[in-house]
Amino acid sequence: MENLDFARLQMAFTLGFHIIFACIGMVMPFFMVVSHKKWLNTRNPLYLELTKAWQKGVAIFFVTGAVSGTALSFELGMLWPEFMKHAGPIIGMPFSLEGAAFFVEAIALGFYLYGWHKLPKKFHWFTGIIIGISGVASGILVVSANGWMNAPTGFDYVNGEYINIDPVQALLNPAWFTQALHMTLAAFVATSFAVAGVHAFQVYRNKRPELHKKAFKIAIVFGAVAAFLQPLSGDFSAKDIAERQPVKLAAMEAHYETDTNVPLYIGGIVDEETQTVSHKIAIPGALSFLAFGDFDAEVVGLKDFPADELPPVAVVHYAFQVMVGIGTLLMLAGLLYFISLKYKSLLKRNWYWLLFVFLAPLGFIAVEAGWVVTEVGRQPWIIYGFMKTSEAVTPMPGMEFSFYMYVVVYLVLALTVTWLMRRQIKVLNSEKD
């Protein structure tokens, strides 16, 4: 493999790692403040205990997200210096705003974590809200910068120079809204189901079920609502991609021939050599309809794009299938939760809790798959239509060593954090046992 491949692997790996921590750090504060509010309203000590347990989680994930984010802000330049040199001034605005949002979050976190018994109760609770809001704002802003890579606007490209830069237009690029909406909802779905799953497992094991059921409920409500909204936002995204990045859409659907009334493929095995897809389920006309709202609309196939501008089709197609499949599954799980509100007998079944344990990691797999679709689907471009990834990579050789080092460090880190979470739960369960 070449330097470029290792640089891409490293970027994928570190981003993939950061996304998980960032999502949890972004969503968990909301659980924490809901539980905190319930404690303030009901004075039920279980809620206080839960709030304290979650705030430790928030602190741990915030810091891990923050350090991996700091590393990323350097890595963007260190791996892709040519990209940052040109893109930096254009998409600096979302990043500088994100820096501000992140700062606000760190300040609010300082107040919240250390403010117990020291700050007025309402203000203390309110700083928790600020953590959540600024976290979501950071996420939206960073995704907006990524949206610009998919839909570069706010400059003129003349003779290899990026001129007439308009940072506001770059921030509000055509992709920012659909991408940010999709990602924010995804963060809520993934984190909520993960947290709900962790607590469902404790209920299943019958460890302090009265506490963990409360935790489960707070988390799953967020998750179920978000999972229901997600297909809607996915539809916005698909229509947006169909219009602006037809080649990405074609790769997502592994759709080779240009045609009208195009079927939607579910599953299927992609053969990039022969440019065919076998073993798929085809729904007639559905892709034309989903992409353009018209069963007879024409969808351009991969064969009609220049061969050197095609992304790796199989990877994008499989990732897309995984994302949509999991999304559907989680939506059904959300439905099951709403049903269980009416039929409370479900809550007494072991399989009900086991099901949510099984679902716990799936949301994050979907998040990762979604990013594979966005990022791999954009290849070979780093700035869609303007700069290729191969032109942006660092001239420094030996990226494989850097990649291996990051893999080892981040894996150790991920294992340690998992281990810490287990210890947190263990202590939570052992109290008042």
Next chain:
Amino acid sequence: MLYVVLFFLLFSLLLYVLLGGADFGAGIVELFSSPRNKRTTRDTIYRVMGPVWEANHIWLIILIVILWIAFPVYFNVIVIYLHVPFVLVLLGITMRGVAFIFRHYDAIVDESQVWYNWMFRISSFITPVFLGMSFGALIGGKIILAEDFARYSFVDLYMLPWFNVFTLLVGLFYAALCAFLASTLLIGETEGEVRKIFSRKSAYFTIALVVLGFILIIYGYVQDVKFIRDFIHNPVSLAAVGLSAFLLVPLWRAINRQNRIASRYLAGLQVVLVLFAALYAHFPYIIITAEKELSLLEGLPPQSVISNLGMMLIIGGGVILPGLFHLMKSFGMIKILKTGEDEMGK
């Protein structure tokens, strides 16, 4: 607006050196404490730094973001030629951050604390050393701006510029500066016997700082490092260093009297003077490569980008600074608390 951006660039640099530095320094002080005092130092650090330590490090991100938006050419040189030391810095920042949170937030306190503690102490020491080495490389005059990267070996382009005696001295100097800042800051946060420990530490690190600074200047002069030559021949820079040397006297008195406010401000002033002296002689030519000096103002992005960033910084500063100030004030007032347990509201 360019000046607004430049102001915020220098302001973030200064605050990172001061606040981030004090933060790193706290770990260094702990590293160089006797086993008996390590525990006390650890608790004091948590009490003092806990609420603000995350905010202290965001200045680095602000700094990077300003560099990459407004000074892309400059940023490009840093990220290409200083890739290796920055990987080490990032590793250090990561280790340090997680070790700090692990050791204070782990639900079970057992022998794994030993690991967290050592991880925190070691990374607190090596991170500023590598940061200092990176800065040393920028001014050391050994970076080769390559047109054709294949013509040079890996070692010539990516190792030698930052891995040499001069940069190591700069790195150690910065680490000493951090430790000096931290120990001086901690004097004001403790009482009785502990206070004495920190004031003794502060004196030691001041001596280390002065000695290292002296060696650094002599070595740079003898080795004909352009940065040091210009520095010595620049009257303003020299005056700033002279003033900082002169101010050591009242600083020492303040430390000796365990004066909380005066020692803190004087220590801060020392850093301002050292930073000013270092930057003034070359401003805006802050990168000195083998062939030429690279101006910070070279290859600036269009005016619209600069003015936009300037506005962002003014607005952002207006939101953040009062909040940060309030945070520091809120927790600065709360004096002696026993352990970390208290802080989490247990």
